[in-house]
Amino acid sequence: MDIHPDSLPREQTCCFTGHRVIAAGLREDLTAAVDLCIKELYHAGYRYFITGGALGFDTLAAVEILRAARFDADIKLILALPCRNQTARWEKIPGYLEHLRRYKQILGRADCVVYVNDFYTDTCMQERNRYMVEHSSACVAYYSGYARSGAGQTFRMALAEGLDLFNLWDSVEHSPSN
Numbered sequence: 001m002d003i004h005p006d007s008l009p010r011e012q013t014c015c016f017t018g019h020r021v022i023a024a025g026l027r028e029d030l031t032a033a034v035d036l037c038i039k040e041l042y043h044a045g046y047r048y049f050i051t052g053g054a055l056g057f058d059t060l061a062a063v064e065i066l067r068a069a070r071f072d073a074d075i076k077l078i079l080a081l082p083c084r085n086q087t088a089r090w091e092k093i094p095g096y097l098e099h100l101r102r103y104k105q106i107l108g109r110a111d112c113v114v115y116v117n118d119f120y121t122d123t124c125m126q127e128r129n130r131y132m133v134e135h136s137s138a139c140v141a142y143y144s145g146y147a148r149s150g151a152g153q154t155f156r157m158a159l160a161e162g163l164d165l166f167n168l169w170d171s172v173e174h175s176p177s178n
Contacts, residue, residue, distance in 0.1 A: 003048075003076060003112040008135050013048040014041050015080075015132035017154035018057025018142030018168075027060070029172040030142065034064045037140050037166055042068070042075060050078040050132045053086060053106075055099055057142040057151070062106045069111075076111040080132050082124035083117040129154040138164040145169075 022030060038049065051062045062077060069075040087103060090096050107113065116131050117124040129150060133139065139158035143151045158165055 003078065005078065005080075005112055005114040005135075008048050008050075008078065010135060011137050012046050013050060013078075013136045014046045014138040014140060015050040015052075015136040015154070015158070015163075016058065016061035016140045017052065017129070017132070017151045017158075018061070019144065019146075019149060019151050020054055020056035020058075022056050022060065022142070026172045030057075030168060031060060031064060033168045033171040034061055034140070035068070037168065038064060038068045038075075041138065041140075042072065046138065047074050048076050048078055050080050050136060052128055052132060052150075052154075053079050053081045053103070054150070055090075055093070059099075059102060059106065061140070062110075063102075066106065066109050077106075077109070078112045078114065079107065079110045080114045080116065080128050080135075082115075082128040083120045084115050085119055088120070125150055126153065129157060133157040133161050133163065136163060138166070141165065141167045141169070143167050143169055 049065045051058045065075065065077045087100055090099060093099060114131065116127045133154060141151060141155050143155045146152055
């Protein structure tokens with residue numbers, strides 16, 4: 001089935017947003033929370049799941065969406081990417097090659113890829129976030145409340161647009177060592 005990115009049924013579409021850094025000790029619990037959330041959303045009628053292609057929570061969510069899609073072909077992963085050269089600045093990130101490999105695997109398995117810009121601009125991340133919110137009726141977040149972040153921006157956009165919000169931040173225990 002071909003998916004046209006501008007004709008997603010908003011009432012069946014959910015976006016994901018979250019921080020890029022996830023403490024190693026939280027990854028397992030957060031993965032389980034995302035998996036449960038996808039199942040609950042699926043049972044509520046959601047079939048299209050949008051992630052932004054960033055490191056951290058976006059990647060974790062995309063992997064779990066793809067895992068769920070193995071068991072139900074109705075589940076579709078939509079990648080909303082800020083630009084075609086999104087990974088150009090990743091070389092400075094520790095574990096760059098592993099991140100790039102996983103990104104390309106996700107990119108190759110996505111049901112639809114939307115590029116909001118061809119190349120990086122000062123506003124491409126915000127435009128990607130706006131696309132995700134405008135095409136969704138629900139938003140799953142991993143958001144700490146820290147205002148100066150892309151996750152915070154998307155969370156506030158989703159709140160302003162009246163999306164159903166599910167913040168998984170409190171579903172995992174954040175101790176001082178995490």
